Amino acid sequence: xxxxxxxxxxxxxxxxxxxxxxxxxxxxxxxxxxxxxxxxxxxxxxxxxxxxxxxxxxxxxxxxxxxxxxxxxxxxxxxxxxxxxxxxxxxxxxxxxxxxxxxxxxxxxxxxxxxxxxxxxxxxxxxxxxx
Numbered sequence: 096x097x098x099x100x101x102x103x104x105x106x107x108x109x110x111x112x113x114x115x116x117x118x119x120x121x122x123x124x125x126x127x128x129x130x131x132x133x134x135x136x137x138x139x140x141x142x143x144x145x146x147x148x149x150x151x152x153x154x155x156x157x158x159x160x161x162x163x164x165x166x167x168x169x170x171x172x173x174x175x176x177x178x179x180x181x182x183x184x185x186x187x188x189x190x191x192x193x194x195x196x197x198x199x200x201x202x203x204x205x206x207x208x209x210x211x212x213x214x215x216x217x218x219x220x221x222x223x224x225x226x
Contacts, residue, residue: 121214125158127173127221136223139175146210164190165210171221178223187213 127139135156143151143158146165153160162169169185190212206212 120161120163121217123160123162123169123215124218125153125160125171125173125221126218127156127158127175127223129178130222130224136175136178139173139178139221139223141171141173141221144170144172145215146213162215163210164213164215166213169215169219171219173221173223175223177226179226181221181223183219183221185216185219187215190214 123143123145125141125143127136127141128134129136137156138154139156140152140154141158141160143153143160143162145151145162146167147163149163151160151162164187166187168187170182171185172180172182174180190206192206192211203212
């Protein structure tokens, strides 16, 4: 009985480890550079599309955007006068915190439902070509 009282709170503390530890959103830093000079491009406008078609529109360089984690790639679409519009896609990766769900196997359902099993790259670089 003592073990049950110890394990029950532990179950709640460790449940959905990836969701608790990393959440359902993450910050992605987007840097936009010129393909030829590798110089930073001043104030491009970018639309960052993440899971469930969540869109964030921002200007500046670098751009810090909040991306909703989930299934599907991260798409960054940037425009700037004098440059060709550029769309780049980035694949997601496995969130290592999900491994902790093995201890209490039913909890992985929460992480899968929230998309917390997925992480995007934290830093991405978009390379734009001049017109």
